[in-house]
Structure formats: C-alpha cells, structure tokens
Amino acid sequence: MTISATADEVAVGGPTESADGASTLAAAREQLAAAAARLGLDEGMHAMLSRARREMTVTVPLRRDDGSTTCYVGHRVQHNLSRGPGKGGLRFSSAVTLDEVRALAMWMTWKCALVDIPYGGAKGGVTIDPQQHSAMEIERVTRRYTSELAEFIGPERDIPAPDIGTDEQTMAWMMDTMSANRGYTVPGSVTGKPLLIGGSLGRTDATSLGVAQMALAALQHVGLRSGQTTAAVQGYGKVGRGAARFLAEAGVRVTAVSDQFGGVSNPGGFDFDALDRHVRETGTVTGFREGDPIGNDDVLQTEVDLLLPCAVEGVITAANADLVRAKAVIEGANGPTTPAADRILDHRGVLVVPDILANAGGVIVSYFEWVQANQAYWWTESDVRGRLRERMVAAWADVARTAAQAGCTLREAAMSTAVGRVAEAHRVRGLYP
Template identity: 60%
Template sequence: METLTLEAVGKTPAEEKGIETLASAQTQLARAVALLGYDEGTHEMLRRPRRELQVSVPLRRDDGTVRVFSGYRVQHNLSRGPAKGGVRFDAGVSLDEVRALAMWMTWKCALLDLPYGGAKGGVAIDPRDFSTSELERVTRRYTSEIMPIIGPQRDIPAPDIGTDETTMAWMMDTFSVNNGFTVSGVVTGKPISIGGSLGRSSATSEGLFHVALAALKEEGIRVDQARVAIQGFGKVGAEAARLLAEAGARIQALSDRYGAIYAASGIDVSSLTSHVARTGTLVGFGGAEPIEHAQLLELSGDLLIPAAVEGVLTSDNASAVSARIIVEGANGPTTADADRILEERGIVVVPDILANAGGVLVSYFEWVQAHQAYRWSAREVDERLRGRMLEAWSLVRSRSSRDSLSLRDAATAMAVERVADAHRIRGLYP
C-alpha cells in the first residue's frame, strides 16, 4: 500500500511536520482497514476525528505585554468511552499533529482494552521561554477555553511534552472552580496530594521497560548482554535508562535536545542523572564522549528506544539503523516509509501504541481511583501495570505470528477492530 501524502505547500515547518505525522497515522490506519477488509464508509468513520476545537489563548505576560497562542483539543473517537489523551506545550504544536496523536490514542486505549476513546491537545508555546506564573495563566485560560468539551465522563486530559503534574493541578483547579466543587477525575497525572495515583509519573517508562524485556527475550537476547541507545533523556527516556541499567543492560548512548553522548563500555546512568540535575543537560558529562544526534539512531546495538518526538526515523535514515530491536517510547517516531524499510530489513519494531501505553494505563487506574475515592498501593499499581502490558504484548505477538504481520500491523489491526466493533454494536444515530 502506498504511503498517504497530504498537501504541505506554503506551510510553516511545524505545520509541515504535522502534515507528515498525520499522513503516517492515516497510512497505518489504511493498512489496518485493508487487512480487516472494511468498507470505505467504516474507513472514513475511523479516519475522521469526532470533534475538533481550535482556540486562541491570550496571555498577559509578567511585563504587561500580551501574546496570543493557538490551542487545540481533538477528540478522535468516542465509541468505547470518554476521550483520553495528553496536553502538550510545544512551539511546534499544530492541528494536524494533534489529529494524528489523538488517532494514536484511540488505538492505544483500544489495544490495552481501556474504556476510552482517543484525544489530544496542546498549545503552540515553548514553555522554556516563560515564567511559572505565565505558564499558569496560559494553562488556566486554555482550560477555560476547552472546558465545554472536557470532564471526567467526556474527555480526561493528562501530561505530555512540556507539561507535568503541576499543569494538571492547574487544569483540575480551573475546571473545579468553574463547577463549584472539586472534580478530581477531570485530569490524570495529578500530584498525589490532590488525587494522583502512585506510580503514575514513571508509568510510561515502567511499561516500556516490561515490553522491552519481553522483546529482548523473544529475540534471544539476555538483558545483561544488551547494548542500548535511547534518544531522549526526559520523563520517559531517563527513567527507562535507569530501569534497564539496573536490570543489567549496557546503556551506550543517550541524548537530549542539546546533544548526544556515547560510551562503548556503558554510561553510568546514576552519575549522568546527577549531572543533568546540576546542569540541565547531559552535554558535558565526563563519563562519555559527545556524538551527533543522528549518529545515535544508527549505532550498532541490540535495542534502540526513540523516546523524544515523532518523525525521527524516516526514509532518509532507516537504511542506516543498525539496532536489532526498536521499542518506540515516543508517539509516532517512525514514519510510514521508514516502517516499510525497517520491516524489509528484518528489524523488529515494537509500536508506540503498545510500547508506551503504560502512561495511559496508569492514568486509567488513577481515574478509577478517583471514582472510588480510594487509593491503591504502589505495589497494586505496579503489579496491574506489568500484568496488563505483558498481556497486551502476548496478544500482539500471537496475532503477528498467526497472520504473518509486523508487530505494528498486528497491534493496529487489533485496536481498529475493537473500535469498529464498538461502533457497530452501538449503531449509527439517528
């Protein structure tokens, strides 16, 4: 099947990237639809977002000047339950990017058999350029603008790139104040003190870790002999590096937005974490040598984890990738063209909708706890996370073997099938 293309003439770089990201998501869906034999009407229903909201987000800066940013919230599908998905603050946020991310959230929730549809949101702002008080005002204004379509039974936001538990606290408070009472379940990823779940902050990395170990085992690679490269040393990459290092893996390469480092004998992740806490970057770490960002993706090794942003593995570099296994920590890090090249080369790609689903899984646990007004122990959360992630891995691996599909095609087909079944059973109104 040919890769879908969308018109990108006269667009900004962020808009062009969003168009490419959406094209990759739509190509993956088209492949699943073809595999499942669905008609064009079903394909169109699955392809189109259920609801989109684009808003202006004005900000009065600390110096009294006013800036206006674009904000978005896209609800892709609601057939299996309320929408669920993160909010990112990033200068590159665009409507097409959010559309793609919302679609992937639909498949991710369905694959993990969560009673959610997919959503995503964001504001086109670089949080590094603004004070804490300015970011609070942006968050509260954005929340007030999307308030008509969010809620614990409608759409439940969570943290993503450029946002964190503090952002979620501001969102929850804004929603609650406007409703006249505390609504804990309106967001997930909150601080523990106001209804967050134990284990949520590390959930994406924990889930990634369990799936990575399963993939290594499947390929006959002992974790204590595995050579690992991780792109991104943020919320997901840093914790994944720690977990894999503690399990005995050799972390040879890491990167952040400022630079990349390599050590053939392995990087001391604990020392690096201390260095980053002091300096704000892994650049300048004495226990490794600097390399180019592009080199990290092409290093010879057993496991590559792209855990930064979408669209980093493309037709331009996929032929040079040397890792035996790729486990996608970011959303959409591999374009459709790169996917085809990697599959032809026999490189195992564990798709994002499975590999990084630990975050939304524990967000679901947090939402359930909010409805119960009860907190689970860290052990309960960890055990349920591991069990659900490995169950999903086993089902995807079985479907892949049974139907001779890549892991991505198997996972996407399973997820799309569940969403389509829900839509069919509910019927079309009116």
C-alpha cells in the first residue's frame, strides 16, 4: 500500500495558517470587539466570546480507488453552546484552514442568536478538493471524518449542514454513519439531507430565498422599487443562483453574474433557464452566448442598485471598496466584506446588509428541519416558506429599528443584538466552577 501526501495536505495541514484564514478570523474578532465595546462587556466576557468552546482537528486518511492512501486534515469548531447545540456547515475545499473554520463558527453563533433560534455556532471543513476525487472517494472521506467526530456531533450536540463542496448526499452519508454507530436512525443528526430520509421541503433554496427577501427589504429601505432596479451577483453557485432567480421573479433585472472562472453581463437581464442549462453543461457561467464576458472584479464594480457577493470571504476589501457602484450590498456569503471595506462603504453611503442577517435563511430552515425530525412530523413547503419569511422579516425589522435608534450601521446593530443575546445567555447560565 502506498501512502502519499497531497499538495492540499501540505498547504494547509502544517503548523501555520494561511494569510486568508488568519485575516478572516481577524475580521470576525474585530467585529466582535466593536460590538463588545458598544455593549460595555467586561474583559472576561469578551475573552470567552472571542474563543471557541471546543476545537477538534483530525487526520482523515483516504483509501483511493487505485489502492493508494492519502491523508487529509479535518476540523470541527464549536464556538459557543450557551444558547443550544452547535450548528454550522461542513465544507470540502483545499483552501480550508483552522482559522477560517474558527471565524465561520463564530459568525454562526451570531447568526443563530440574531434570528433567535436555539443554537450555538459551529463549523467544519476538510482540506480536500472534491473535484479531484470520485464519488466513492468523497463518500469514504465523509464517513471517516464523521466517525472521527462521532462523540462530538449529533442532534443534541452539534448538527452539521452542507456548505462549499458538500451537498445533501454528503449529509446522507454523515447521517448514515452516525446512525450505524448508534445502532438506530438519527435523522436530526444533520440538516440539509434528502427528503427521502427526513429532509425538509424548502431547505434547498432557503438561503437564496432569505437573501432575496433581504435584498428587497434593502431596496425599500433606500427608497427604490423592485420593478425599476438592477442587481449583480458575484458567486453564481448554491446561494447566488437561487437569489438571482428570486430577484428576477420579483422584477429586479440581474445584469451581471460570475463564478470562480469569470463572469458575464447582459444589460437587458438574463434568461435564467438558458443560463442554468449552460452551467449544467459546462460547469461555469463563462462562455454563455447571451452575455458579454467580464471578470470577477468587474462584477463587483458593476453599476447596479444591488450587489450580492455570494461566494467566499474577503472579496470586498479596502483595495476595491471605493470602486463598488451599487447602492446596497447584500452579503449572501459569510464575511465577504472586510472591516476596512465596511468603513469605506459606510462613509460613501452604501447600505450593507450584513451576512449574519442576509444569509440566515439556510440556518432558519435547518432549524425547521431539525424540529421536524425530532417530532417525526413534516411540514408543507408553504408552511416552511411562510415561517421563514416571518423570521427574516422580524429580524430585519429588529435590526433596522436598532440601527435607526442608535444611529449606527446595520452590521453594528445586528452584531450588538446578537452578541448581547449570547452574553446574556452566559450570564443567566453562570460560570461552572
């Protein structure tokens, strides 16, 4: 048997973290520090909230289809458990680092608190490029990662969900592995799984729908009507694709979209049925005949009313924030705007709907799925969407009201609300000796 290390493992499995992961964590901690200062939290409380409750790093050996063995690194970070079990996605990407997972877990804590669902924040990742592996290899990685963490995850402890590089099939493998280890089926151990084994109607496009709802709320907030507005979507994937379609159905003209390979623009808007066929056939939006080729940076700088960064962290920075020409930025991704860029956009009068509000639709419906699984009673799609809208609209109203009363940005209002709720949960529970 041959054992080899991959470039993925060497790049992210060593003792140092990438600059991107470190900067993402620094951004998350800077946001927390600002909220802690506004709330007047003492140093001890701030210190507890800035650190993860529990971190697990595991080796994930993979037996390849050719008989060789490759080792990857997996992480699971449970940032805070004071308001309930951990909740957060699992991503498969060669860019995964422990610092990145720490930041994403922290943002999950604030997101769950902001929309007032009884979860803490968690996140996981494996340093693997799924595009370089067969389905059988990805299944083996998933099951090994799950078994390594079996004592730390589950419906009462930490409930994973899909993220970048993972999907409902990944969740099915995780649930089956958890169930096999326990000796009985545990449908609440993950969310975002197939309907056939306890998934929820409305879960697949929940994040996209929530992003679109917040985008429409932002339009109203700045005095625009959806039938007379335009949008650009950076990151035409799980979240961006659905959000673009929902906005188009609401009358917003989406004039530019992009993915990791590039982008296309069409001032008249897109035929999304045709665009989606092209993406299924080619794996990218580039080369779509009904649009002109543009770069990812061009999408961020497109003159539109709404800009939706829906891909990864840190795409709007101090280097390009002055070039953003949208009236409002709706953060479909986690952490797409750096703190320095946030200040620039605020100074320029660009409204930013923060990630912990804008993309909370996914975790809200994950909560609904978990509730349904625990009760063994499933809701209709109309029920799910109606309750999602209620939660999103209530959270928007709460954040907008707080921002107006305090004279601060939507992010400052959202973070103050979320951090305050988690800090209060800490106080009520007390500190175990």
